[in-house]
Amino acid sequence: MLELKTPTEIEAMRVTGAFIADLLDDLTLQAKPGVNLLDLEHRARRLIDDRGAQSCYWDYSPSFGRGPFRNVICLSVNDAVLHGLPHDYVLRDSDLLTMDIAVSINGWVADSARSIIVGTPRPEDERLIEATERALVAGIAAARAGNRLGDISAAIGAVAADYGYPVNTEFGGHGLGRTMHEDPHVSNTGRAGRGLKLKPGLTLALEPWLARTTDKIVYDEDGWTIRSADGSRTAHSEHTIAITDGEPLVLTRQTVSTESVPV
Numbered sequence: 001m002l003e004l005k006t007p008t009e010i011e012a013m014r015v016t017g018a019f020i021a022d023l024l025d026d027l028t029l030q031a032k033p034g035v036n037l038l039d040l041e042h043r044a045r046r047l048i049d050d051r052g053a054q055s056c057y058w059d060y061s062p063s064f065g066r067g068p069f070r071n072v073i074c075l076s077v078n079d080a081v082l083h084g085l086p087h088d089y090v091l092r093d094s095d096l097l098t099m100d101i102a103v104s105i106n107g108w109v110a111d112s113a114r115s116i117i118v119g120t121p122r123p124e125d126e127r128l129i130e131a132t133e134r135a136l137v138a139g140i141a142a143a144r145a146g147n148r149l150g151d152i153s154a155a156i157g158a159v160a161a162d163y164g165y166p167v168n169t170e171f172g173g174h175g176l177g178r179t180m181h182e183d184p185h186v187s188n189t190g191r192a193g194r195g196l197k198l199k200p201g202l203t204l205a206l207e208p209w210l211a212r213t214t215d216k217i218v219y220d221e222d223g224w225t226i227r228s229a230d231g232s233r234t235a236h237s238e239h240t241i242a243i244t245d246g247e248p249l250v251l252t253r254q255t256v257s258t259e260s261v262p263v
């Protein structure tokens, strides 16, 4: 079912989103060569507990996972892109780290992800991250009342195509609000002018993710961590947004605004 949110409910989601933005900023500063992924997981747990928030990932049990997810954040390194299980791994110089987190505060959820480079950047990684960030900005710009869902998907897919990266369509964005995953599914590529008509009050997590040289994925034996099938590096950018009568609202606003990235 598709639920439109009232302005008051969207404000509640913005409170959650601001907390997530701060949390990701904090973890971005922590993620340096020599830091263990488990340290980042434990720091996120403490900050979530201190805020009185609830993790949406803890005990998350979708059809594809192997048992409930007993962590609060997805940490995916290099060729891992989605649902990376925090584990005993020490970050190395030039690792590409994706952090994805969803929490609920007072019953309202927000969901955001970002990819960062740990230590010394590699130009091809910077370009890949830039592509997901620009695809996200383009998707947000298309998220206007009167447009259709396909306009968002097409805008995201067009940026990926401009950069020459293939797009996987098994995992994409989604509605959210009282729970982490609600209707509709938002594909990361599609045809403009098709699909659901966008209305004020619709809240979506838009989340372009890309692997450099493949649209195929493989799962680790843990049943969670999703990697590029060919081992190429990956990146992922996600914001929670609300469609309004005018400009879309970005509810998981970061300190460094993605608006500085040209569409």
Ligand code: MG
Pocket: 100, 101, 102, 111, 112, 113, 207, 238
């Ligand atoms: Mg997410």
Ligand code: MG
Pocket: 111, 173, 174, 205, 207, 238
């Ligand atoms: Mg999401």
